[in-house]
Structures are given as C-alpha cells and as structure tokens.
Amino acid sequence: xxxxxxxxxxxxxxxxxxxxxxxxxxxxxxxxxxxxxxxxxxxxxxxxxxxxxxxxxxxxxxxxxxxxxxxxxxxxxxxxxxxxxxxxxxxxxxxxxxxxxxxxxxxxxxxxxxxxxxxxxxxxxxxxxxxxxxxxxxxxxxxxxxxxxxxxxxxxxxxxxxxxxxxxxxxxxxxxxxxxxxxxxxxxxxxxxxxxxxxxxxxxxxxxxxxxxxxxxxxxxxxxxxxxxxxxxxx
Amino acid sequence: xxxxxxxxxxxxxxxxxxxxxxxxxxxxxxxxxxxxxxxxxxxxxxxxxxxxxxxxxxxxxxxxxxxxxxxxxxxxxxxxxxxxxxxxxxxxxxxxxxxxxxxxxxxxxxxxxxxxxxxxxxxxxxxxxxxxxxxxxxxxxxxxxxxxxxxxxxxxxxxxxxxxxxxxxxxxxxxxxxxxxxxxxxxxxxxxxxxxxxxxxxxxxxxxxxxxxxxxxxxxxxxxxxxxxxxxxxxxxxxxxxxxxxxxxxxxxxx
Numbered sequence: 001x002x003x004x005x006x007x008x009x010x011x012x013x014x015x016x017x018x019x020x021x022x023x024x025x026x027x028x029x030x031x032x033x034x035x036x037x038x039x040x041x042x043x044x045x046x047x048x049x050x051x052x053x054x055x056x057x058x059x060x061x062x063x064x065x066x067x068x069x070x071x072x073x074x075x076x077x078x079x080x081x082x083x084x085x086x087x088x089x090x091x092x093x094x095x096x097x098x099x100x101x102x103x104x105x106x107x108x109x110x111x112x113x114x115x116x117x118x119x120x121x122x123x124x125x126x127x128x129x130x131x132x133x134x135x136x137x138x139x140x141x142x143x144x145x146x147x148x149x150x151x152x153x154x155x156x157x158x159x160x161x162x163x164x165x166x167x168x169x170x171x172x173x174x175x176x177x178x179x180x181x182x183x184x185x186x187x188x189x190x191x192x193x194x195x196x197x198x199x200x201x202x203x204x205x206x207x208x209x210x211x212x213x214x215x216x217x218x219x220x221x222x223x224x225x226x227x228x229x230x231x232x233x234x235x
Numbered sequence: 236x237x238x239x240x241x242x243x244x245x246x247x248x249x250x251x252x253x254x255x256x257x258x259x260x261x262x263x264x265x266x267x268x269x270x271x272x273x274x275x276x277x278x279x280x281x282x283x284x285x286x287x288x289x290x291x292x293x294x295x296x297x298x299x300x301x302x303x304x305x306x307x308x309x310x311x312x313x314x315x316x317x318x319x320x321x322x323x324x325x326x327x328x329x330x331x332x333x334x335x336x337x338x339x340x341x342x343x344x345x346x347x348x349x350x351x352x353x354x355x356x357x358x359x360x361x362x363x364x365x366x367x368x369x370x371x372x373x374x375x376x377x378x379x380x381x382x383x384x385x386x387x388x389x390x391x392x393x394x395x396x397x398x399x400x401x402x403x404x405x406x407x408x409x410x411x412x413x414x415x416x417x418x419x420x421x422x423x424x425x426x427x428x429x430x431x432x433x434x435x436x437x438x439x440x441x442x443x444x445x446x447x448x449x450x451x452x453x454x455x456x457x458x459x460x461x462x463x464x465x466x467x468x469x470x471x472x473x474x475x476x477x478x479x480x481x482x483x484x485x486x487x488x489x490x
Contacts, residue, residue: 011489048313051489073315083306085246093310096242100314 001026001179002047002148007056009042009203016042017053017203024181026147029174031194032183033227039203040183041080044150047181048077060148073101076141080152080183082133086126090117090136093125097140106145111138114165130157138166142173149173149180155189167193187224199227206230239311239321243328246307247300253336256292260340263288265348274349275440278357282436285341285361286429290368291393293333297372298389300329302382312490322373322485326478330369334362353439356463360432363470367428368393370477377481377488400427417452425466428473435466 002024009017016039024030032040045051047058049065049072057064060071084093094117098107112118115135125133134157141149151170155163170180170193184190190197190211197214199206207214207230211223220226247253263284268277304325311321341361345354375388404423408416424430438457456462 045489049318050309050312052487069317070315072313075313077313079313083309085304085307085310087246087249097310097314099238100311100316 001061003059003062004043004047005057005059007043007046007053007058009039009046009051009053015203017046020056020200020203020205022198022205022208024179026179027174027177028196029170029180029182029194030196030198031190032181032198032200033185033190034200034206038200040200041152042203043200044077044152044181044183047150048072048075073104073144074147076144076146076149078134078137078141078149078151078154080156081130082137084125084133084136086124088125089122090125090128091121093136094121094140094143097143101144104144108142108145109139111135111142111165111169114169115139115162131159131162134158135162138169142169147178149178151180151182153183153185155184155186163189187222187227191223197223197227199230201231239316239324240328240331242307243304243324244332246304247328247332252296253332256296256333257336257340260285260337261344264341264344268344268348275353278345278349278353278436279440281341281345282357282433285357286364286433287397289337289361289364290397290429293365293368294372294375294389294393295386296333297329297369298376298386301325301373301376302385309490318486319482322482326369326373326482329373330366333365333369337361337365353436356436356439359467360435360470363467363474364428364432366474367470367477370474370481374477374481374484377484396427396429400430404430421452421456425469428470431466431469431473435463 004020004022007017007020008015016037020039020043032043034040042051046053047065049067049069053066057066059065060074063071065071088096094112098104115138117135117139120128120132125136128136134154138151138154141151149170154166154170158166167189170182174180182190182194194211196208196210198208214226214230215221215223218226218229220229264281267280267284268274270277270280308321308325312318338358342358345358371392372389375392376385379385379388404420407423408420411419424434434453435457438454457466
C-alpha cells in the first residue's frame with residue numbers, strides 16, 4: 001500500500017533519515033519504534049508531504065506522492081502534539097475540516113461520540129488540555145474513513161479509558177483492511193495492537209518483522225525483552 | 236480556494252485590529268480634509284501620511300498574521316489541499332481585508348471631499364501598496380522560522396522603502412548633480428513602489444511644475460495614459476515578484 005524507497009532527509013548537518021526502504025501493506029497495524037530522534041516522526045511527515053525528502057520516493061498504491069496532494073484524502077493523521085488555531089472552537093475546527101473534505105463519502109463520527117466531544121463543542125482550542133486536543137486529533141484522523149492512518153504516539157496524553165477506546169477503534173479499522181502506522185514507546189501497547197514492528201535507529205531501518213517472528217527467533221515471551229535482546233545483540 | 240479564504244477572513248475580522256485600522260484611516264482622512272482648506276492640500280497631506288502608515292501597518296500585520304496562522308497552516312497541510320493554495324488563500328485573505336479597510340477608511344472620504352482622477356490614483360496606489368507590502372511581509376516570514384527575526388526583517392524592509400531609500404536617492408542626486416539624471420531618477424523611482432505611488436499622485440496635483448526638469452520629464456511620461464499604465468504595470472510586478480517567490484519558498488519547505 002505504501003512503499004518508501006531510498007528515502008533520505010537531512011536538517012542542516014543532522015541526518016534524520018538515511019536511505020530508508022520499507023513497505024507496508026493494507027490490513028495491518030505496523031508499530032514504528034526507535035529511540036528519540038531516530039526519525040519516526042520525520043518519516044510520517046514525509047508520507048504526509050509535510051516534510052520534503054532530499055532524495056528517494058514514497059509511493060501510495062504504486063504512485064509517487066511527492067508534490068501530490070489528492071492522495072492525502074486517503075490518509076488520516078494524528079500528530080504527536082496537535083497544534084490548532086487557538087481562537088477556534090472545537091466545532092469550528094471540525095466543521096472546517098469537513099467543509100474542506102466535502103467529497104468524503106463516509107463520515108465516521110464514532111470517536112466524537114465515544115469521547116463526548118459534542119459536550120465541549122463550544123470550547124476554544126486554546127483552552128483545551130493536551131489530552132482533549134489529542135481526542136480531537138484522533139476524531140479528525142478517523143473521521144473521513146481513510147485507507148491509511150498515521151498515528152504519532154496516539155496514547156501519550158490520553159487517560160487509560162480514552163486510550164482503550166482508541167485501541168479498540170484501531171483494531172476495528174484494521175479489520176476493514178486499512179493500514180495503520182503507529183509510533184509508540186509503550187511496548188505493552190505495541191504488543192496489544194500491532195502485527196508488525198518496524199524499528200528505526202539513527203534514521204536507518206534496524207528491522208521490520210512480525211511480532212510472532214520476533215518472539216520466535218529471540219526465544220522470548222515478552223516483546224519488550226525480545227526487542228531489548230535484538231538491540232543489545234548487535235551493539 | 237474560496238473555502239480557505241473564508242476561514243482566513245473570518246479569523247482576521249474577529250481580530251479587532253482591522254477595525255481599528257479602518258477607523259484610524261477614516262479619522263485621518265476626514266481630519267486632513269477638514270484641516271487643509273482646499274481638497275488638493277488635503278489630498279497631498281493624506282498622500283504623505285498614507286505612504287508612511289499603510290506600508291508599515293501592512294507589513295507588520297502581514298508578518299504577525301503569518302506567524303500566528305502557523306498552526307492553521309500546519310493543520311491544513313495534512314489535508315488534501317495543495318500547499319500553494321493554502322499560501323495564496325492566506326495572502327489574499329490578508330491583502331484583501333487590509334485593502335477593504337483602506338478603501339473604506341480613505342476611499343470614502345476621498346470620494347466625498349475630493350472626487351476626481353487624483354483621488355482615484357491615491358486610492359489605487361494605496362491598494363497596490365497594501366498588496367505589495369503584504370507580499371513582502373510574507374516573503375520575510377517564509378524566509379525565517381523565527382518570529383522575532385521575521386518581524387525584524389519586515390521592519391527593515393519598511394525602513395528601507397519608506398525612509399532609507401529616499402536618502403540614498405537624494406545622495407545620488409547630489410553627488411552626480413552635474414550629470415543628466417532624468418532617466419536615472421526615473422529608474423530609481425520604479426525601484427521603490429512607495430516613490431512610484433508618490434510620483435503618480437503628485438503629478439496629477441499640478442505641483443510638478445515646482446520639480447524642475449525631472450518633474451517636467453515625469454510629467455511628460457506619467458502625464459500620458461501610456462505612462463500611467465506603465466507605472467501600474469511596474470506596481471503589478473512589485474506585487475507578483477515577492478508573492479511568487481514566497482509561494483515557491485513555502486511549497487518547498489518543511490513544516
């Protein structure tokens with residue numbers, strides 16, 4: 001569904017992505033892990049066209065997405081820290097995005113309902129807590145029934161109940177054949193929702209395997225230990 | 236595009252600054268027309284004040300608006316919209332609302348107290364200056380990510396066009412006073428939209444007789460419809476070049 005080919009990106013002297021090649025197919029939940037600053041967010045932003053790569057290509061269903069924009073109607077994005085115009089109300093933000101994506105066939109308002117966002121529609125974005133902003137981001141990401149979901153540390157600011165709601169939603173969407181990319185640091189959570197783990201270290205691919213095969217070849221029961229083992233092995 | 240402009244305009248209108256700007260211009264214009272006696276005098280004083288304040292307000296408002304809408308643009312960039320569309324909507328939103336404020340604040344008093352070609356030129360010049368300086372503001376904000384730096388560059392641009400440039404021109408005129416400078420000054424004028432606007436309006440005020448040979452040359456060029464057309468064409472260039480340059484920069488940078 002998404003193929004990243006020889007992607008490289010530098011910010012000044014800092015190399016964030018180094019010749020990264022990886023493929024993702026539909027109906028899977030892929031967890032992107034890696035130390036801080038290993039290029040996880042940069043990779044997601046490259047897919048979205050927010051960050052422009054220095055070289056390499058990203059293909060969505062076989063077509064390059066560089067300098068394109070229409071493909072983004074198939075992507076739902078939940079940023080790590082949602083930034084919204086401070087003086088807009090929740091209602092206005094949601095209505096604006098719906099207005100912009102008028103041609104979306106399906107409107108999925110499940111998360112708005114589950115998070116009770118209607119009760120807060122008249123609050124300004126600037127007055128919301130980090131967690132509530134996360135809920136708005138999540139609701140917007142899932143709203144237009146996109147084929148690909150990119151969730152950047154989705155549960156980082158959420159309370160346990162809201163995080164649980166989100167995980168259920170992720171699994172539900174996966175069953176519809178969608179591709180879901182999640183960056184996360186919480187291994188238990190990765191184990192719960194993900195099928196595959198992709199690990200980035202210093203902007204290069206360390207490994208990209210299914211969780212079962214990782215556990216198998218490291219002979220570990222728990223994913224966190226298995227991954228620690230792989231990381232230590234090669235040092 | 237209209238959809239996004241709608242939200243940009245909505246954001247600007249709720250911001251009271253644009254209303255204050257309109258009232259300020261309105262007060263200024265009505266005051267000057269009532270002080271001056273003859274409408275021509277009023278126009279002349281109005282011209283000088285407009286050429287000082289409109290660029291300043293446009294450039295400062297444009298820069299701060301750009302930085303304040305950063306979140307808004309970031310939100311839109313992940314949506315299926317062309318980046319250049321987001322940029323142009325922001326630009327047109329700011330430029331159109333400031334122009335509307337100018338047309339109400341200066342256009343209406345001019346229509347009431349000094350209707351005629353000169354007044355029309357003054358209003359047109361003001362609108363062009365607004366578009367040009369908002370474009371320069373966006374250029375300054377696209378170049379740097381740092382808000383303080385961006386506003387600094389914007390203010391420097393204003394200083395340059397509104398104050399320093401005239402000093403440089405005067406210096407050149409005095410230093411090379413022994414040479415025929417008529418065409419050189421013409422080019423120098425075209426290189427500064429504020430001066431271009433000033434000359435355009437002044438030449439219609441019949442004070443050009445006091446400007447010597449250069450004034451006579453200006454009169455012969457800008458007095459004709461062809462010359463005025465050329466002057467406005469240069470103004471259009473002054474809008475397009477910074478707008479297109481900053482749009483290009485905006486579509487090629489990381490957000």
